[in-house]
Structure formats: structure tokens, C-alpha cells
Amino acid sequence: MMELLLVQGLNGLASxxxxxxxxxxxxxxxxxxxxxxxxxxxxxxxxxxIAVTLFAVLPRDQxxxxxxxxLSAVAAGxxxxxxxxxxxxxxxxxxxxxQLLATFGVVLIVxxxxxxxxxxxxxxxxxxxxxxxxxxxxxxxxxxxxxxLFAVGPVVLALLWLLFNRTRWGTLVRAATQDREMVAALxxxxxxxxxxxxxxxxxxxxxxxxxxxxxxxxxxxHMDLDVITEAFAVVVIGGMGSVxxxxxxxxxxxxxxxxxILVFPKIxxxxxxxxxxxxxxxRPHGLLGRPQGAARALGAGVEAVIRPAPPALRRLGLAxxxxxxxxxxxxxxxxxxxxxxxAVFVLFAAxxxxxxxxxxxxxxxxxxxxGLGAYGVALLVTNFGVPMLGGLVAAPVVAAIAGxxxxxxxxxxxxxxxxxxxxxxxxxxxxxxxxxxxxxxGDNGILGVWPEGFLAGPLPFLYLTLAVSIGVTLLLRRxxxxxxxxxxxxxxxxxxxxxxxxxxxxxxxxxAFILAAAAAGVAGGLFAYGKGSVFPTxxxxxxxxxxxxxxxxxxxxxxxxPIVGAVVFRGLEEQLLRLTDYWRAVxxxxxxxxxxxxxxxxxxxxxxxxxxxxxxxxxxxAGTERGEAERAA
Amino acid sequence: xxxxGGAAAGAAPPVLLAVSGLHAxxxxxxxxxxxxxxxxxxxxxxxxxxxxxxxxxxxxxxxxLVPPSAGQVRLDGADLAGQEPHVIARAGIGYVPEERRIxxxxxxxxxxxxxxxxxxxxxxxxxxxxxxxxxPNLGEMRNRPGGRMSGxxxxxxxIARTLMGNPRLLLLDEPSEGLSPLIVEQMANTILQxxxxxxxxxxxxxxxxxxxxxxxxxxxxxxxxxxxxxTFAALEADAxxxxxxxxx
Ligand SMILES: Nc1ncnc2c1ncn2[C@@H]1O[C@H](COP(=O)(O)OP(=O)(O)O)[C@@H](O)[C@H]1O
Ligand SMILES: [Mg+2]
Numbered sequence: 001m002m003e004l005l006l007v008q009g010l011n012g013l014a015s016x017x018x019x020x021x022x023x024x025x026x027x028x029x030x031x032x033x034x035x036x037x038x039x040x041x042x043x044x045x046x047x048x049x050i051a052v053t054l055f056a057v058l059p060r061d062q063x064x065x066x067x068x069x070x071l072s073a074v075a076a077g078x079x080x081x082x083x084x085x086x087x088x089x090x091x092x093x094x095x096x097x098x099q100l101l102a103t104f105g106v107v108l109i110v111x112x113x114x115x116x117x118x119x120x121x122x123x124x125x126x127x128x129x130x131x132x133x134x135x136x137x138x139x140x141x142x143x144x145x146x147x148x149l150f151a152v153g154p155v156v157l158a159l160l161w162l163l164f165n166r167t168r169w170g171t172l173v174r175a176a177t178q179d180r181e182m183v184a185a186l187x188x189x190x191x192x193x194x195x196x197x198x199x200x201x202x203x204x205x206x207x208x209x210x211x212x213x214x215x216x217x218x219x220x221x222h223m224d225l226d227v228i229t230e231a232f233a234v235v236v237i238g239g240m241g242s243v244x245x246x247x248x249x250x251x252x253x254x255x256x257x258x259x260x261i262l263v264f265p266k267i268x269x270x271x272x273x274x275x276x277x278x279x280x281x282x283r284p285h286g287l288l289g290r291p292q293g294a295a296r297a298l299g300a301g302v303e304a305v306i307r308p309a310p311p312a313l314r315r316l317g318l319a320x321x322x323x324x325x326x327x328x329x330x331x332x333x334x335x336x337x338x339x340x341x342x343a344v345f346v347l348f349a350a351x352x353x354x355x356x357x358x359x360x361x362x363x364x365x366x367x368x369x370x371g372l373g374a375y376g377v378a379l380l381v382t383n384f385g386v387p388m389l390g391g392l393v394a395a396p397v398v399a400a401i402a403g404x405x406x407x408x409x410x411x412x413x414x415x416x417x418x419x420x421x422x423x424x425x426x427x428x429x430x431x432x433x434x435x436x437x438x439x440x441x442g443d444n445g446i447l448g449v450w451p452e453g454f455l456a457g458p459l460p461f462l463y464l465t466l467a468v469s470i471g472v473t474l475l476l477r478r479x480x481x482x483x484x485x486x487x488x489x490x491x492x493x494x495x496x497x498x499x500x501x502x503x504x505x506x507x508x509x510x511x512a513f514i515l516a517a518a519a520a521g522v523a524g525g526l527f528a529y530g531k532g533s534v535f536p537t538x539x540x541x542x543x544x545x546x547x548x549x550x551x552x553x554x555x556x557x558x559x560x561x562p563i564v565g566a567v568v569f570r571g572l573e574e575q576l577l578r579l580t581d582y583w584r585a586v587x588x589x590x591x592x593x594x595x596x597x598x599x600x601x602x603x604x605x606x607x608x609x610x611x612x613x614x615x616x617x618x619x620x621x622a623g624t625e626r627g628e629a630e631r632a633a
Numbered sequence: 634x635x636x637x638g639g640a641a642a643g644a645a646p647p648v649l650l651a652v653s654g655l656h657a658x659x660x661x662x663x664x665x666x667x668x669x670x671x672x673x674x675x676x677x678x679x680x681x682x683x684x685x686x687x688x689x690x691x692x693x694x695x696x697x698l699v700p701p702s703a704g705q706v707r708l709d710g711a712d713l714a715g716q717e718p719h720v721i722a723r724a725g726i727g728y729v730p731e732e733r734r735i736x737x738x739x740x741x742x743x744x745x746x747x748x749x750x751x752x753x754x755x756x757x758x759x760x761x762x763x764x765x766x767x768x769p770n771l772g773e774m775r776n777r778p779g780g781r782m783s784g785x786x787x788x789x790x791x792i793a794r795t796l797m798g799n800p801r802l803l804l805l806d807e808p809s810e811g812l813s814p815l816i817v818e819q820m821a822n823t824i825l826q827x828x829x830x831x832x833x834x835x836x837x838x839x840x841x842x843x844x845x846x847x848x849x850x851x852x853x854x855x856x857x858x859x860x861x862x863x864t865f866a867a868l869e870a871d872a873x874x875x876x877x878x879x880x881x
Pocket of ligand 1: 688
């Protein structure tokens with residue numbers, strides 16, 4: 001027993017090493033540039049793949065092996081610097097969520113590039129020469145390479161400490177972490193600083209990736225998103241921008257995973273995010289973090305005026321509705337199913353928009369409520385034979401209950417931390433669906449969730465989907481213009497003033513959170529019936545990001561934005577899926593182009609264009625939003 | 634060495650900083666309109682104005698921190714308007730912000746290190762030792778983090794940090810704000826000493842008394858427009874201008 005505990009503990013320490021390298025890089029980059037870099041996981045993955053190639057090319061001796069490790073790290077560093085120069089440099093002034101979206105576009109491109117270069121199989125690396133053996137403590141076998149990894153964490157921590165405290169570059173980085181504008185006013189070229197910071201951070205990610213291989217862990221195409229969620233958790237637990245914090249948190253998570261698997265084998269993934277949620281609630285800035293002076297609310301900086309639709313737009317909306325009524329009978333079965341899906345995603349995007357736009361709360365984990373709605377329906381149908389009406393009522397209820405619990409914690413935070421907590425909760429929900437196989441079937445999902453009776457035909461079901469999706473979406477629009485919506489926006493724009501005029505900001509945000517969750521649950525329920533099955537992928541991070549993209553592509557501060565965004569995004573994805581195997585790369589490139597070209601989103605850009613033409617000036621256009629909000633309250 | 638910029642009549646020293654036609658906006662709010670001012674080599678020019686008149690915005694626009702929407706900022710004839718802050722700093726303008734903006738995690742020595750730039754031919758280069766002679770308090774707390782210093786000490790440190798860049802022109806935004814009378818007097822002496830070193834200073838102030846201790850000439854700003862310019866002595870004599878633009 002003692003030996004098992006020892007082995008597990010050492011195992012935890014060894015995996016903590018890579019996690020620390022990745023998280024430290026992410027944290028350093030965030031500290032200086034304030035960019036939450038999804039593509040950091042891609043650099044970890046590239047580090048591993050490049051190492052696989054170099055191990056094969058270079059001689060199999062000590063020099064060749066360690067040379068390959070170091071060269072992979074440097075290559076990842078250079079790629080990170082390139083990413084900064086080509087893409088992120090253009091986005092430093094943009095709202096944080098756009099930066100995030102752009103980095104997610106890069107994730108998609110890198111995934112396909114890796115698929116193209118290295119193929120779909122998992123690739124193993126060699127064992128480290130000279131460290132192939134093991135030492136024994138009693139019965140317990142401890143690989144020498146793991147012992148080497150224990151040393152890597154503290155050594156890198158010490159080297160980083162020296163770099164940050166004993167070099168001018170490090171001093172500049174620490175100064176810029178606090179006040180980068182002042183550093184520029186003292187004559188330091190920020191671009192150079194940012195590029196070098198990206199180089200260092202990405203180098204650490206690449207090193208983490210390369211060092212994983214000799215443990216027998218292969219390079220895979222999904223290691224990017226796997227590691228980035230864990231690294232986010234580590235950075236948030238440790239405190240954004242704190243390297244020692246990342247070290248502590250990586251140890252904590254490593255040990256938790258190692259021992260957790262002995263005690264709660266079903267919920268090791270949940271544990272990480274439970275710890276993260278607990279830490280965020282007790283210490284909102286992480287274990288060793290400090291409040292970020294310059295951290296604005298996510299999505300801030302967008303011109304925040306929401307106006308009722310001008311008459312022309314209303315007419316367009318009515319025309320589309322009429323078309324949706326008469327067109328379906330003439331469509332093929334493929335078009336019918338795509339149309340239904342688009343309607344579901346319009347509702348999903350509109351529910352997320354309520355939180356992000358008027359609510360000012362950016363959620364990274366909105367897919368949780370979509371997925372919970374879907375799983376709620378599936379479990380009730382397969383276990384209790386609940387009829388369809390019951391299922392469709394249960395979906396929002398299940399999602400709203402989860403929204404009430406998760407939201408209660410989330411509205412206590414703001415900005416990046418709130419986003420990370422929503423991500424944590426979504427990961428908890430996802431890992432529940434994934435690991436609790438007895439209830440959810442795990443990866444195999446739950447099958448046989450079909451609509452019944454006269455609604456079973458594709459056409460009637462499409463009409464039901466359209467009616468429910470459009471109905472609830474219009475309801476959400478009404479909420480935005482109701483006093484509740486004004487109170488929500490007042491709370492977002494100036495919490496203190498809103499409190500002063502008697503708006504309980506947290507309470508209003510909490511109710512908006514629940515409402516958004518319920519609406520996403522409706523979308524999830526419809527989706528489950530439409531597909532006839534549910535899978536953990538409904539809740540995974542990329543589905544949440546899909547929602548973000550729809551809202552952001554459309555424009556956070558336009559009410560029609562999510563609708564336009566969902567149609568464009570889903571349509572684009574659908575077309576790309578049919579046209580090319582490399583749809584991810586094309587989609588990623590499209591996202592990058594859109595973000596770089598329209599930092600206000602598509603609907604936002606259209607609105608600006610419309611106003612420039614002098615058309616959209618109704619009576620409501622005159623009042624500022626803040627004024628309206630106060631009048632309404 | 635001759636005293637540059639002294640009150641002596643005769644050939645005026647050359648203009649170092651010439652701002653003309655400067656406009657600046659925050660979003661859609663038009664904050665500065667057609668601001669013009671000139672600081673001659675080696676003099677102390679004070680920019681006077683009430684709270685919210687646009688003094689800080691003028692300094693930020695000169696520094697490139699608020700990009701000017703129109704106008705010129707010439708340093709020794711070269712137009713810097715529209716350049717990035719680090720280019721402007723490297724050209725020889727040092728900025729001491731109103732809010733001090735010390736790096737609180739960094740020690741005194743590290744704060745100075747951030748400001749360090751290569752020496753310039755025309756001025757004796759600043760070193761930490763020379764700065765500690767100017768600000769003896771700082772020399773006694775070289776390894777103290779900026780966050781654990783008093784307001785007066787922080788003010789000294791911001792100035793010292795900026796001087797490490799060996800600027801030719803120093804922008805001092807309301808350095809006397811929030812300091813005790815004793816420290817304010819020290820501050821005045823420091824500015825006079827910097828002037829003796831050959832530095833040109835653009836000072837912003839609401840405090841006429843403090844401005845009088847150090848200034849050669851004055852420019853008065855109100856609601857983002859320049860209302861009055863001349864020697865400080867002339868302003869002291871002009872009770873009407875004082876009442877109109879400066880009294881609270
Ligand atoms: N960041 C800002 N955003 C919008 N308006 C600002 C900002 N900073 C200052 N202002 C406005 O610009 C005007 C000039 O301010 P400022 O230059 O700070 O004045 P002073 O330094 O003379 O007190 C004031 O009306 C102030 O309200
Ligand atoms: Mg000011």
C-alpha cells in the first residue's frame with residue numbers, strides 16, 4: 001500500500017513537470033500581453049510532434065536526444081514568436097474575446113497542419129538514452145526518467161526566477177506585467193518585449209511537449225486542447241501571471257490526479273475543476289495572484305449601444321420568417337436537417353449573447369447547459385419513457401438548475417476569471433458525461449432519443465424546431481428591451497451607479513445566467529431529438545467556443561448579431577465539411593480573417609455601415625444606452 | 634559653463650519643444666483644440682490650468698500616449714506627432730505622470746533599471762549614484778519595493794526613473810500634488826537643480842505659488858485651449874488673467 005502511494009505520488013510529480021512548463025509559459029504570456037492564448041496548447045503539441053521528427057532524424061545518442069528536445073523547444077518558441085508577429089500584434093487593442101477567438105482560429109489551423117504533416121496516428125517517441133532504467137523502493141518501480149522530470153520543475157522555476165530577477169529583460173517583463181504603457185513611455189519597445197515573451201512562453205510549452213514523449217506518452221492531435229484546459233486551470237489556481245503560483249498549482253493538480261485516481265477513479269477530471277472552482281471562490285485571483293490593474297471586463301471596448309431593430313431590418317426579419325414557413329416542403333432531407341440545426345444554434349447563440357452582450361459575462365462553458373438539456377431529455381426518455389412534451393419541458397429545467405448552481409459562483413467574479421470558472425463548470429459537466437459510464441454511457445453516448453407521433457417526420461419536426469427556436473429567441477430579445485434587460489446593462493456598464501439606484505447587480509446577473517442556461521437547455525433538448533442521440537461532445541470546450549464564435553462573429557453589442565453569427569458560422573462549417581477534409585484549417589483561417597477585418601463582428605460592421613449611410617436613425621437612436629438604462633430603472 | 638535659460642535678457646536660447654495646432658480626442662470627446670506652446674532650451678515652462686483643463690492630456694499627447702488627432706510636436710525641429718511613445722522617449726522626452734505609476738513589485742534599483750537608456754552627447758549621463766546625490770532618501774532604500782514607499786518617496790523615484798533615460802526635455806505632470814509643504818519645497822529645489830544641469834522642463838501645475846518658485850515662462854490652458862502665454866513675471870502682474878483662468 002505504502003509503495004502504491006509512493007509510486008502514485010512520484011507519478012503525479014512527474015506529470016506535474018510538463019504541466020508546470022506549459023502553464024508557466026501561458027502565465028508569463030498572459031501577464032505581459034493580457035492575451036489568453038488558446039494556441040498555447042498547439043505549441044505544446046507542435047513541440048511534441050517536432051521532437052518525434054527530430055528524434056528520428058538525429059543520432060540516437062545522448063547528444064542527439066537532448067539536442068532534439070532543445071531544438072523542438074526552440075522551434076516551438078520561434079513559431080510562437082511568429083504567431084505573435086503575424087496575428088496577435090494586430091489585436092492588442094481589440095477586445096479580449098476577439099484575441100481569444102483569433103487564437104482559437106490558430107488552434108484549428110495548427111490541428112490540420114499537424115494532420116497533414118504527421119498524419120492521424122498517435123506517434124511515440126524513444127526512451128531517453130541513459131535514463132531507460134528504474135530504481136526500486138521495495139516493490140515500487142520508479143523510472144529514472146521520472147526522477148529526471150522531478151528535477152525539471154524546480155530547475156526551470158529557478159532559472160525563470162534568475163531570468164526575471166537578475167536580467168534587465170526580466171525586470172522589463174515584470175514592469176510590463178504591472179503597467180506596460182508606462183514601460184513604453186520609458187522608451188522600451190513593447191513589440192520587441194511582447195515577441196520575446198511569446199518566444200519564451202512558447203518555448204516552455206514546446207519543451208513540455210517534447211519532454212512528455214520519453215515517458216511513453218504519444219504525440220496526438222488532441223493533446224492541444226487537452227493540455228490547454230488543464231493549463232488554464234493551473235494558471236487560474238496559481239494566479240494569472242505568477243510563475244511560482246503555476247508551480248504550486250501544477251504540483252497540486254499533479255498530486256490530485258495521481259491520488260484521485262485511487263480514491264475516485266470516476267471523477268479525476270472533475271476533481272481538477274472542482275479545486276479550481278473552490279480556489280476561485282475563496283481567492284478570486286488565485287493562490288499567488290494579484291488583482292490585475294488593467295484587466296477590463298471581457299468584451300469591453302466594443303461600442304456598447306443596443307438599439308431596437310430599424311424598420312428595414314424588421315421587414316427583412318419578417319420576410320425570412322415567411323420564407324421559413326413556406327420553403328421547407330420544397331427542400332431535400334439534407335437541407336431540412338441543416339436548417340433545423342441552424343435554428344437550434346441560433347437559439348444557442350442568442351442565449352449566450354444574453355449573458356455576454358447585455359450581461360457583460362463572457363462564458364467559456366455555455367455548451368454545458370446545451371449538453372445538460374440534451375442529456376436531461378435523453379435520460380428521461382430512455383429511463384422513464386417520458387413523452388416528448390415532457391422532455392422539452394424538462395430540458396430547460398435541468399439546464400436552469402445547473403445554471404442556478406454554477407451561476408451563483410460565477411457572478412461573484414468578473415472578466416477572465418469569470419470566463420475561466422464557467423469553463424471549469426463546463427469541464428465538470430463534460431467529464432461527468434464522459435466518465436460516469438453507468439449513467440451516461442460515456443463516450444458511446446445515449447441512443448434512441450427520437451421524436452414521437454406525428455412529429456416524427458422530418459418536416460413536422462423541422463417546423464417544431466423552428467417554432468420553438470425562433471419563439472424562445474424572440475423572447476430573449478424581448479427580455480433585453482424589458483426593464484430587466486436595462487437593469488442588466490446598467491449593472492454591466494457601471495456596477496456602482498446601478499447599485500446606487502437600487503439594482504442588485506449580482507442578483508440580476510444571476511437571473512440572467514439562469515435564463516441563458518435555460519434557453520441553451522431548450523436548444524440542447526431540441527438538438528437531442530433532432531439527432532436521436534446525445535454524446536459528451538455536446539458539452540465539450542469546442543462546442544462552447546462554437547457558441548462564442550457565433551456571438552462574436554455576429555457582434556456582441558447587436559441583438560441580431562447572434563442570429564447572423566449562428567447562420568454564417570454553421571453554414572460555413574457545413575459547407576466546409578462537405579468540400580474539404582481540411583475544413584478546420586479553412587474555418588480557422590476564415591475566423592482569423594473575420595476577426596482581423598471586422599473587430600466589431602459582422603452584424604456590428606453592418607450596423608456601422610448602415611449608420612454611416614445615415615439610415616438607422618430612429619427616435620431610440622438618440623438616447624445613450626446608459627441614459628436609457630437609468631431611466632428604465 | 635554658462636547658465637542656460639537664465640532670466641538674462643538678450644539673445645533667447647533656441648526653442649527645444651514646439652507644439653502647434655495640437656488636437657486630441659478621448660473617443661468622440663474633443664479634449665484639446667489647437668494647443669500651441671514652446672519651451673526654450675534650458676528653461677522651465679509651466680502649463681497652468683484648473684482641474685480638467687487639459688494639462689495631463691497635453692502631456693500625454695506630446696508623449697504619444699494619447700495619439701494626437703492633428704498637429705505637430707517638434708523636438709529640436711523634428712516632428713514626433715503620431716510616433717509611438719517609445720520612439721518619442723528615445724528622441725529625448727522624459728515623462729513623469731501625475732499618478733506616478735511606480736512599479737510597485739520592483740525595487741528602487743529595478744525601477745531605475747527600467748528607465749535606463751544610453752547617454753546623450755549633450756548632457757552628463759545620469760547614474761543611480763548621481764540620482765542618489767539628488768534624492769538622498771532613495772539611496773537609503775535601494776532594495777525596497779516601490780509599493781512600500783511614501784508618496785513623496787514615490788514621486789522622487791518616478792522622476793529619478795525618468796532621468797535614467799537621459800532626457801533632454803522633462804514633462805512633469807503636477808509633481809507637487811498631494812505632497813506635504815516640506816516635500817514640495819524639496820521638489821522645487823530639485824527642479825531648479827535639474828535646470829542648472831541643462832535640462833528643459835515642461836511642468837504642469839494648478840498651484841501658482843509652487844509654479845512661481847521654479848518657472849521662467851507660463852502658458853495657461855482652459856477647456857483644452859491655450860488662453861495666455863508669456864513670462865511668469867508678466868502673469869504674476871496680470872491679475873485679470875489669473876482671476877479668469879486660474880482662481881477656483
Ligand atoms: N481617459 C479619459 N477618458 C475620457 N475623458 C477624459 C479622460 N481623461 C481625461 N478626460 C477628460 O479630459 C479633460 C481634460 O482632462 P485632463 O487632461 O486630465 O485635465 P487636467 O490634467 O488639466 O486636470 C477633462 O474634461 C477630463 O474629464
Ligand atoms: Mg491632470
